[in-house]
Amino acid sequence: MDRDSIRIHSAAWIVPVGSAAIKNGAVVVAGGTILAVGELPRVQQQYPQVPVTEHGQAVLTPALVNAHIHLELSHLTALADAPLDTTFTGWISRLLLLRDRLGATGEEAEQAARRTAEQQYRTGVGVLADIGNTAMGRTLSATFPGRLLPFVEYLGLAERTLAKNEQRLAREDDSAFCSGHAPYSTHPRLLRRLKERARALGHIFPIHTAEPAAEGEMIREGKGEMVEFIRQRGFWDNSFVPRGSGGTIHYFRDLDLLDSRTLCIHAIHVSAEEIRMMAGEGVKVCLCPGSNQFLRTGTAPVRAYLDHGMLPALGTDSLASNPQLSLWREMRLLAEAQPTVAAAEIFRMATLGGAAALGMENRLGTLAAGKEADLLAVPLPMEMKNDEQVYRFLVEDGGRTEPERIKN
Numbered sequence: 001m002d003r004d005s006i007r008i009h010s011a012a013w014i015v016p017v018g019s020a021a022i023k024n025g026a027v028v029v030a031g032g033t034i035l036a037v038g039e040l041p042r043v044q045q046q047y048p049q050v051p052v053t054e055h056g057q058a059v060l061t062p063a064l065v066n067a068h069i070h071l072e073l074s075h076l077t078a079l080a081d082a083p084l085d086t087t088f089t090g091w092i093s094r095l096l097l098l099r100d101r102l103g104a105t106g107e108e109a110e111q112a113a114r115r116t117a118e119q120q121y122r123t124g125v126g127v128l129a130d131i132g133n134t135a136m137g138r139t140l141s142a143t144f145p146g147r148l149l150p151f152v153e154y155l156g157l158a159e160r161t162l163a164k165n166e167q168r169l170a171r172e173d174d175s176a177f178c179s180g181h182a183p184y185s186t187h188p189r190l191l192r193r194l195k196e197r198a199r200a201l202g203h204i205f206p207i208h209t210a211e212p213a214a215e216g217e218m219i220r221e222g223k224g225e226m227v228e229f230i231r232q233r234g235f236w237d238n239s240f241v242p243r244g245s246g247g248t249i250h251y252f253r254d255l256d257l258l259d260s261r262t263l264c265i266h267a268i269h270v271s272a273e274e275i276r277m278m279a280g281e282g283v284k285v286c287l288c289p290g291s292n293q294f295l296r297t298g299t300a301p302v303r304a305y306l307d308h309g310m311l312p313a314l315g316t317d318s319l320a321s322n323p324q325l326s327l328w329r330e331m332r333l334l335a336e337a338q339p340t341v342a343a344a345e346i347f348r349m350a351t352l353g354g355a356a357a358l359g360m361e362n363r364l365g366t367l368a369a370g371k372e373a374d375l376l377a378v379p380l381p382m383e384m385k386n387d388e389q390v391y392r393f394l395v396e397d398g399g400r401t402e403p404e405r406i407k408n
Helices: 040-046 086-102 107-122 136-141 159-171 189-199 213-221 225-232 248-254 272-281 289-294 302-307 328-336 343-357 387-397
Strands: 007-014 021-032 033-039 053-054 058-062 064-069 125-132 147-154 177-180 205-209 262-266 284-287 373-378 404-406
Touching: 007 040, 007 373, 021 040, 033 040, 053 064, 058 387, 064 107, 064 328, 064 343, 086 225, 107 125, 125 136, 125 343, 136 147, 136 302, 147 159, 159 189, 205 248, 205 328, 213 225, 213 248, 225 328, 225 404, 248 272, 272 302, 284 343, 289 328, 328 343, 328 387, 343 387
Parallel strands: 007 053, 007 058, 064 125, 125 147, 147 177, 177 205, 205 262, 262 284
Antiparallel strands: 007 021, 021 033, 058 373, 373 404
16 A cells, blocks of 8 residues: 555544444545554554544544435425424424425525525534435435435335335335335335335345324224325325234234344333344334434333343435434434433444444444544533533534535
């Protein structure tokens, strides 16, 4: 390796995430790859005469991973401008009406999506898992400076939509990531087909899971707010068969959807038995505290997930259900709602948790030799006495100033 290409980045603190925080630390980078992480004097002994870029009173961390976003809804900000005064299905109705009025595509929608993607990168996000019904995400993935994974979302609960959706799925290129929207909006046979395809191609399978409580009532009893909403829209044809007991995760198990590459988004209304089931199958979870707070759908059982050895990812969801798309804010909201969860665990969710949820933990999410160099230098307002102070600052105040990006 050409030693002229090697750089040492030093700072008051290094947070590798996968190992203990390092005071007066350094990260050695060359050609977009991390060569070493450690205390600055030891690193300089290992790499003598290599230039050092000093970041001073800052903490170096991995870039953040936003494991759930809907970029194509970025022009629907009017929906989250004021506190919600309706039900979950009432919000869906407003979303559909506004999208019909403004258009799902077009210059305004595309510019708004681009601005959101740019804002995410500026504020420290290196990976976006984008869910959409249009080609917007695929278009933006070509220019996003980090990684943008565009998932094509399939909907259609009625039996009459099944054949058309299956034919469309058969035409998808193998490079396309495909997902089901939710159990209340996607036919069970289509969900099974989507998962079979993802499993065969080694793709991640994200799906909205147990977000509104009404979803469970539909799955168990075939009635309630969600069923009435679907019936009013003309898509309830009585082809859906209620389980009689259990919840969304039981339903997913019956459809053979659960494995280590299934990513359950939200996952709020799940039982202790279902959490054990998820942990046993290696299922991943993505929490969206900001969206859940706005839509008043509840609070995810974060402590239970952690106690079962599951490290959730974090996502922002969309500007249609969240007034501010900031992964830093998601960390802050989670800390406020879950005071028993340590700041270090929450920061792990925003980095390693997201990377693992998207199958990228071998390349991203931590600072370690051999990993890709995608680092943030987050300014510290004062000298930090210990790592607990550093983590608390990152979670509670880390997004107040845009971090510096370090690629080499």
